[in-house]
Amino acid sequence: MKKIYFLILVVLFWLYGCKTASPAHPETETDTILDAYWMLLSLEGQSPQAPNNTRTAYLRLEEKENDVKGFSGCNHFFGKYTLSGSSLRFSDLGSTRMMCPNMDQETKFMEVLGRVESYSIAGSILTFYQGQEAIATFKTGNPEDLQQEERSGKVRVKKL
Template identity: 35%
Template sequence: MRFPFLFLALLAAGCQTRPAAETAATPPPLARTAPDAPLRETRWVLRQLAGQPITVPADTREPYLTLRADGTAEGNGSCNRFRGSFFSENPSELKFSPLMSTRMACPALETENAFTRALGQSNTYRISGDTLRVLDATGAAVARLEAVYLR
């Protein structure tokens, strides 16, 4: 008759739970989130225009944008450098003056022109981690850029 007693003892042991105090003292795992990249003095590399991923021909550069602390906007559309001014006087505001550019012919000229047009349509922005979304006056994303840190 030992078998039923042993069975009941094992069954009771399997049903025990941790005391409430021990469960409450165990902290939940921490969610790690990266801080948002700064708008200024960050190299923002273009990844999408109007929701479409961009492709860069092998003999051209990655399009990028850098917004300087003095209000200067500069970058490269893929072949041509551009420069102008930007305004961000209110939270989330981002507007550009007309951008001046060199005008060399290149295989990525269509992407380059679309990039500078998107910056010209800019009204606001949103940064989440290493992602900058440039939004037009309706709130639609005209460009998505990614912070790239140089080593």
Template identity: 35%
Template sequence: MPKVAESSDNAVPLTGTYWRLVELAGAKEIKPGPRREPHLILGTGDFKGSSGCNRLFGPVTVDGETVKFGPIAATKMACPDDGGQERRFFEALEGAEAVEIEGTALSLLNAGRVLARFQAQDQPAASE
């Protein structure tokens, strides 16, 4: 498992955890998608997830507290207007430079600024 800045001994692992998107670019109102909720699951060297409509996947590199997603691939399904949430989700992944886990919360950071925050939860049966 990669080393990650964990501020709690009870922090959940970065890899293998279902991370549900709960905050994006400062907005705490996340719109659920028509097919699934926005989320990420990180593996060793790769990730998969959903923007809520389109599935996303690709390589991820974690070294200490630093992280790099991409190139990011995604399906191209026709989606209802989500007010730009999907675009902001991709921008957060592409812009992330660091990760931080506090208990059951995962933050993606750039220059100390939170781009996206996720909450660990049990993986729904119908997810990725």
């Protein structure tokens, strides 16, 4: 009987040693938000109304220097970001100074970036929040591909 208990004990220890090890570098949301292009889908609940022959606004958070770079509808912008967990803040934002016929969306986009406090990711959708309110929504992708689709009339932006 003692041999059976001993064998059961040995088997249990052996099974315990066979558990799967956790990955050395688990992927986090931070890994997916960085070094990707994020195209603007909505701004304060409204679909962006880009005039004809203009490009879609986008941004990119670059991991190496904590730089944010992007295009706001008329001008290119740049600045810094601070990321900690789901907290996100933009600072030192600046842009080129081209004038375009309708600057309302660009002005609103830059103002919204200054109010971002946190973010969440659901699949390929990135949402920026101020408090509990969603203030901007983006979709990941390649800006050049999106521009080609827009010219061919194939892009449809749905309200989230």
